[in-house]
Amino acid sequence: MASNSAALASFVESTPPGELQDVTKAIKSILADDPSVLQSLEPAFEKYNEEQFTTVKLPGGSEEVIVSSHNSLGGGRYYDVANQSSFAFDHATQKASSVQSHVLESPQSDLVKSLLKSLYQHTLEHYPKSSLGVYPIENDSAIAVVTVANKYSPNNFWNGRWRSHYIISPSNSTLTGLLRVDVHYYEDGNVRLQTSKPVSVTLSSTSATEISRQIALAEKKYQEDLNRAFGSLSEGAFKALRRQLPITRQKLEWEKISGYRLGQDIGGGRSR
Amino acid sequence: MASADPLDSALDLLRRLNPKDVKQNVDYLCQLAPSLTEELLESVDIPLAVKQCLKTKRDFLCCDYNRDGDSWRSPWSNEFQPPLDDGEGIAPSDRIRKMEVKANEAFDVYRELYFEGGISSVYLWDMDDGFAGCVLLKKAVSPSPKSNGSWDSIHVFDAQDRARTAHYKLTSTVILSLGNEAENLGTMDLSGNMVRQVEQDMAVEDDGSHVANIGKACGPIRETRFMVEDMELKMRNLLQEVYFGKAKDVVGDLRSIPPLSETNRDRATQREMINSMAR
Numbered sequence: 001m002a003s004n005s006a007a008l009a010s011f012v013e014s015t016p017p018g019e020l021q022d023v024t025k026a027i028k029s030i031l032a033d034d035p036s037v038l039q040s041l042e043p044a045f046e047k048y049n050e051e052q053f054t055t056v057k058l059p060g061g062s063e064e065v066i067v068s069s070h071n072s073l074g075g076g077r078y079y080d081v082a083n084q085s086s087f088a089f090d091h092a093t094q095k096a097s098s099v100q101s102h103v104l105e106s107p108q109s110d111l112v113k114s115l116l117k118s119l120y121q122h123t124l125e126h127y128p129k130s131s132l133g134v135y136p137i138e139n140d141s142a143i144a145v146v147t148v149a150n151k152y153s154p155n156n157f158w159n160g161r162w163r164s165h166y167i168i169s170p171s172n173s174t175l176t177g178l179l180r181v182d183v184h185y186y187e188d189g190n191v192r193l194q195t196s197k198p199v200s201v202t203l204s205s206t207s208a209t210e211i212s213r214q215i216a217l218a219e220k221k222y223q224e225d226l227n228r229a230f231g232s233l234s235e236g237a238f239k240a241l242r243r244q245l246p247i248t249r250q251k252l253e254w255e256k257i258s259g260y261r262l263g264q265d266i267g268g269g270r271s272r
Numbered sequence: 273m274a275s276a277d278p279l280d281s282a283l284d285l286l287r288r289l290n291p292k293d294v295k296q297n298v299d300y301l302c303q304l305a306p307s308l309t310e311e312l313l314e315s316v317d318i319p320l321a322v323k324q325c326l327k328t329k330r331d332f333l334c335c336d337y338n339r340d341g342d343s344w345r346s347p348w349s350n351e352f353q354p355p356l357d358d359g360e361g362i363a364p365s366d367r368i369r370k371m372e373v374k375a376n377e378a379f380d381v382y383r384e385l386y387f388e389g390g391i392s393s394v395y396l397w398d399m400d401d402g403f404a405g406c407v408l409l410k411k412a413v414s415p416s417p418k419s420n421g422s423w424d425s426i427h428v429f430d431a432q433d434r435a436r437t438a439h440y441k442l443t444s445t446v447i448l449s450l451g452n453e454a455e456n457l458g459t460m461d462l463s464g465n466m467v468r469q470v471e472q473d474m475a476v477e478d479d480g481s482h483v484a485n486i487g488k489a490c491g492p493i494r495e496t497r498f499m500v501e502d503m504e505l506k507m508r509n510l511l512q513e514v515y516f517g518k519a520k521d522v523v524g525d526l527r528s529i530p531p532l533s534e535t536n537r538d539r540a541t542q543r544e545m546i547n548s549m550a551r
Contacts, residue, residue: 007303011297025281030305124532125533158518189466191466221456222457225457231516233421233462233516237415241422241448243387
């Protein structure tokens with residue numbers, strides 16, 4: 001049997017977009033506010049926020065910036081290139097504080113900045129609301145690009161998140177990435193859409209323009225494929241599970257139920 | 273402020289966490305808060321397990337309502353599997369069992385006509401002022417090696433006898449899981465459950481118009497059959513709307529395929545046109 005903290009960590013890990021505070025509140029109530037257990041959840045909160053690219057408004061700022069493993073400075077601090085600042089992040093409450101100036105110093109600075117500029121245009125065109133981060137990683141040998149778009153509508157019982165995550169390796173001209181969508185609908189039920197699509201492209205050049213173009217292409221194609229997949233699930237598996245009406249196109253005549261059996265062997269467990 | 277009731281919090285949590293893991297999450301919750309175990313097992317629907325009836329070789333479905341310890345009662349033979357050490361186990365009275373046999377025959381036809389396959393089971397039990405029962409239906413498909421789906425219906429109802437009417441209450445849960453995998457798509461999982469409840473009063477037909485025992489035996493359950501059929505139709509439409517309408521719309525709300533500057537320009541043009549026509 002898994003330990004209690006492993007059970008709680010798995011709850012945190014499967015938390016839907018925008019609902020971490022609700023999940024934490026429920027866990028507290030179930031455990032009668034045992035503070036030691038919540039403390040043991042700290043690593044799970046950190047992992048959740050970094051993997052989900054949690055966004056946070058800096059004190060005094062207007063735009064939301066990203067929390068991820070790529071812009072971690074250690075000790076619970078993260079930095080943002082566009083704002084030229086670093087901040088402390090509380091993983092349990094998802095709030096930022098202690099903003100300091102932070103200027104990026106990296107041999108990749110120029111590429112990072114031009115990517116921020118061209119990808120920002122791309123996000124404006126395709127995401128009604130999103131946050132973007134570009135960070136040099138792996139000792140400046142690669143660049144990470146993170147885009148996250150959230151839309152929360154708890155009053156209507158749904159929340160959604162789109163995450164795009166790319167690693168660019170200039171030395172071998174590759175762009176690899178993962179596109180993920182997570183949607184939660186919970187009015188009179190609990191329905192979850194989770195998707196994951198790997199991307200792998202060989203770049204003809206490592207200019208910001210070419211990288212942005214490839215990212216735009218990959219995302220457009222994926223969204224079109226995903227839209228089609230809704231249709232094929234609806235027409236395929238869903239229809240094959242249960243008919244809307246019997247083949248006679250009318251509801252059952254229960255009084256004649258024995259008549260349906262005539263000439264038919266209807267055995268339990270039989271499938272076509 | 274007083275803390276929320278732990279059971280309500282556990283149910284709230286289950287409404288938020290991935291519905292695919294509901295069984296695992298219920299186990300975890302029972303481990304974390306053992307005092308909630310009984311209520312959680314009673315009130316949370318998990319995908320139905322399948323067993324084969326040793327006597328009739330037909331498959332049947334397992335839930336809390338046909339369980340006695342670690343054994344389940346087959347609706348086809350009325351026997352527990354594996355057999356209970358201490359004899360009989362909890363089974364319905366003769367009158368209710370007769371109704372149960374009829375109901376299983378009827379829903380077996382229903383299953384074939386609507387699901388064209390799958391498994392059905394109906395369990396009834398006696399109540400002080402009437403009877404209660406559940407209708408279970410389950411089907412799984414894999415139209416292609418990379419695509420699969422499963423449907424579990426759990427309809428729990430009770431009927432309270434009153435003078436000339438009976439009061440019926442039906443709570444229905446459908447657990448629907450769909451998965452898709454392809455080179456261009458990656459993986460896509462669309463899973464969950466939805467719950468609906470209805471209550472209604474209906475006149476009980478005069479048992480005298482029916483032939484002796486059989487009429488008496490299947491009379492009271494007649495209304496619940498219509499209720500289940502109506503409910504499943506409504507729920508199928510609802511699931512279709514939420515899974516393929518709402519979920520897809522939210523994706524479109526997160527990201528727009530056409531550039532937003534174009535969309536906004538089109539909208540502005542449209543507004544202008546409407547305004548000019550209104551002038």
